[in-house]
Amino acid sequence: MNNSLEERIEQIKMANATQRMNFFGRLLVDNREMSLWEHDTKLLSWGVRRWRRKALKFAREYIRPLATEADLHPHDYDPKPILSAAARQGFQTMLLTPPLGTASILPYYRNTVFQLAVIGEEFATECGGLTLLLLAHNLGVAPLLLSGSLRNILGQMIPFYLKSYILGRPDCMAFAITEPGAGSDVEETEGGALAKLVTTAKHAPEKGGYILNGRKCFISDGAIADKVTVFAKLENEGIESWTCFLVERGMQGFSVGRSERKLGQRASDASELIFDNVFIPNKNVVGKLRSGWAINRNVLNYSRPVVGAMALGHGRGAFERCLEFCRKTYLGPKHLIEYQDVQLELADMAMSLWAARSMIWHSCRQFRCYQSASASAKVFASDTAFKVCNQAMELMGDHGYLHAHGVERAWRDARLTQIYEGTNQINRLALFEHHLSTDFKV
Amino acid sequence: MEKEPVTNICAEDIVHYQDLARQYSRKSINPIFEGEYSDGNLSLLQEKLKTAFDIGIAAAPDESLSGCQYGVWGGAIDETGIIPSSLILSTIAETCGGVAMCLNAQGVASNLILQAKRKLTFIPVKVAVGLQEGFCPPFLGTITSPDKDDPAKSMTTAVQKGNNYIINGSKSFVYSMSGVDAYVVFACVGEKWGCFLVEAKGKGIEKTDVGVRTGLRACCVEHVKFNNVQIPLEARLDDGDARSLLIRAMSLNWMGMAAIAVGIARGAAAAARKYAAERYQGGMQIEEHPAVKMLIAGGESSIASADATLYSMQNGPLATFSGLKKSATAKLTVVDLCSRAVTDCLQSFGGYGYMEDYGMEKRLRDVTVLKSASGSPVYLKQLIFDIEKEGAL
Structure with a gap:
């Protein structure tokens, strides 16, 4: 009865108070001391859990040491070692299962890209640019898989996968849809129908292929890619004739133009690709002729949850570094983390991230990714990540905008996720469009 | 009792201040951005900031300079109110926030020096003021009394020794035009605040650039340490309490x-x-x-x-x-x-x-x-x- 305040507080802490319950009551209380990350990891199936742990380890061992310099001096670092390391560990061949790829089998057949989304979050926690460098490659590969064409899968995807995983010498691939005059147009139905597209393929039956002319812009990994899946309309036809072609480095007439200077994700290039009478043999047509628009839209359906997960990673990176700052920094006699207003902000950030993760994981609960779930996950996660990065910067006061702390880098990286893979406005319309004949019937 | 600013400012004045700022933006700031980089060619900046003093946009404690009264946060704000300075800053920030921040930092420090209760022996042109130590500016308790741990007291102190004050401590995230002649330093003198003008080249001053930053890169930001910096009694700007x-x-x-x-x-x-x-x-x-x-x-x-x-x-x-x-x-x-x-x-x-x-x-x-x-x-x-x-x- 005469206990001090401290003693009373100690007694009513949940772990101690639980001891006063009966045995069955105690069994129903989860008092495990476990981090948020560990709690979430334990929700995953064995295969995905293994990749999550492996990705976290890779991110800390390979991405973290390179992140600051790659952001400050993106032209002065060599991306090949990290690409090779990722390939050797199986991160570059996640779109197929063993023996041809590396994705865990059971989770892959529950959802094709869930494991990539989990990996994307871990990588992006350390650096957005290097994550994009490693993951944009999957975007380049995806049309080969999603075309459903055995010719492309067996002839182009599998040899490349085997070379990548067995020899650790990956070819890097890129995905090229955006044109200087058509950004959002190629990501939305009505815009697509009205788009002024320039990149055109002319049939050349005498040569056994197509002649490609035009240009693409903002292509992630464009400057370093060995192969690019390029979308072009056929001569004298509109976007409904869009066809996907596999263009290889070294093909005559194919060159890389300017690399953009970006706000963030600077370790990965965003380049202009120029096609000047590039001859593409028939075997490099991906899928059927005129199936390009559908392949493109479906690639976006599969990539958007991963982009959302990358955004989540940026937010988590900012949160973790801010948390560390609050642990170390004193305000008067106490650390920042001991102040209740700081605790409220940190808790709010953690909850926002948790909500975004739940949405991304929920969007990956069926084998085929679908438009509305993918678009919603991408929009919610990227908006949340940007909000969390802003909160982290603000909480750190003037320290928030210093590059050395890494929070402002995450903030810059996160801002791009609201723009690429369709701006968040386009993604909102994608949700609406998908359910136009059901929920949103006019 | 503090004098309240006059509320009236006529439309002609507003147009005048906006025109002045627009001309400065067009003629002086735009050329900085003619290069490829979005932060502009910052090597041209010092010359362009000098122009700001010449045309009277930048305030300065030196009465021979035209911006002394009517520059950003110049001595006249007690009569004109804040609108003229705000207009100049916002108009310039339409082109470059960093340059506007330079003018703001210069103006705040100049305004404090212009409030000096005694004749100063040294009149600087470029000045800066450090308002925070460590993590953030002072909270209310510390503003009221610098030695109050509410939650963090001021660690910068000024102690009178003969005809001098000895200043020890540090200020963090001091914004300035770069290459300042003097700092305005708030320090704890007993239980009260003192405000001092400290020559930037004085012995015992250590400046460190804060490093790569997200934005406002045209403006210099540094941490400044004061190790036994000796200044004359006349360099104190307040009359006993600088709160x-x-x-x-x-x-x-x-x-x-x-x-x-x-x-x-x-x-x-x-x-x-x-x-x-x-x-x-x-x-x-x-x-x-x-x-x-x-x-x-x-x-x-x-x-x-x-x-x-x-x-x-x-x-x-x-x-x-x-x-x-x-x-x-x-x-x-x-x-x-x-x-x-x-x-x-x-x-x-x-x-x-x-x-x-x-x-x-x-x-x-x-x-x-x-x-x-x-x-x-x-x-x-x-x-x-x-x-x-x-x-x-």
């Missing part, structure tokens, strides 16, 4: 930052409107797309609200706690509104907004720094609550 000077400095700084945020947002909105009228998507100009209209209109309305908040400050007394509360509120709300406006306007550019080409990413970087700099939202909320709770101190 009102500290409040004045904090108020002016925040109002200036709010004005800069408004300018950055206005620049972003103008750029977005221009781009939306030029860029075609889906077979028509993007300004015809509702998604783009919503973004730009949202930005414009945020700017209008921010403008109204800022200019409601015209009548506020500068060096009282109620004035401090108002300026803290202005910084908190105006910068937040403006940063939303900038990010919305950037979004209307799609991928080009993220690239350096249109300067939108620079605007976003600049306005975001303003949110965290010299008082984060959490700090400002705490201060506003404390002032309200303590009533009319």
